[in-house]
Amino acid sequence: MSDASTHVIGLISDTHGMVRASVHDALAGVELILHAGDVGGDAILDELAVIAPVLAVYGNTDAPFDPRLTEFIERTIGGLRIHVSHGHELGSPTPEKLLARYDADVIVYGHTHKQLVTRAGERLVVNPGAAGARRFKLEPSVARLTIANGRAEVDLVPLDG
Numbered sequence: 001m002s003d004a005s006t007h008v009i010g011l012i013s014d015t016h017g018m019v020r021a022s023v024h025d026a027l028a029g030v031e032l033i034l035h036a037g038d039v040g041g042d043a044i045l046d047e048l049a050v051i052a053p054v055l056a057v058y059g060n061t062d063a064p065f066d067p068r069l070t071e072f073i074e075r076t077i078g079g080l081r082i083h084v085s086h087g088h089e090l091g092s093p094t095p096e097k098l099l100a101r102y103d104a105d106v107i108v109y110g111h112t113h114k115q116l117v118t119r120a121g122e123r124l125v126v127n128p129g130a131a132g133a134r135r136f137k138l139e140p141s142v143a144r145l146t147i148a149n150g151r152a153e154v155d156l157v158p159l160d161g
Contacts, residue, residue: 007031007078010052011143011154013086013110014038014130016061019047022160023131026142027051034073034145036110037086038062040132059086059110078147080105087111087127095125106145106152113138115156124152131159 010030012023017040027033030052037059039045045068048054058069073084083102087093087109090101095118098107107125115129115138129141140159145152 005078006146006148009034009077009082009145009147011036011108011126011128011145012048012131013108013128014059014113014132015044016040016130016132017044018132019044020131020140020159023048023142024051026157026159027144030144032077034075034082034084034108036084036108036128037069037088038110038132039069042066042068055084057085060088074104079150080147080152082106082108082145084108095120098125099123106147108145115139115141115143117143117154117156122151124154126154129156 008030010027010033013036033048033052033054035056037057038061045054055073056069058064075082081104083104088111090097113130116127118125128143131142142157144155
């Protein structure tokens with residue numbers, strides 16, 4: 001278990017109505033799950049909430065009026081500012097576009113379904129990949145964000161099936 005100065009956050013995106021059983025192992029022990037959109041319904045949020053509390057943004061396939069989804073999330077955890085949005089608001093999101101638009105220390109997005117971790121100085125841009133049904137021949141994945149001593153590290157975690 002993490003101590004008060006270490007925070008482990010689960011990052012997930014593009015579930016599109018599907019939670020693989022392996023998500024429970026991949027995100028076991030996290031204190032919070034941040035979902036970067038294209039959730040696919042309340043049942044997904046309910047299942048993820050069995051693991052940890054969930055905050056989620058809406059993606060381009062979600063209903064923007066869903067009361068459990070928001071346009072973006074801004075949180076400070078362990079002294080670092082985290083921004084979560086789906087990325088579709090930028091058209092085709094890239095680390096460069098995200099870094100220019102948002103000034104957070106950690107930027108989390110989805111939409112492209114492609115896993116990506118980019119560091120720009122002390123800032124971090126993360127796409128945990130798509131956790132839902134396999135599309136575009138991309139492997140499903142989630143990520144674990146660890147914040148300790150004012151620094152963020154991320155591990156991509158492949159999902160079975």
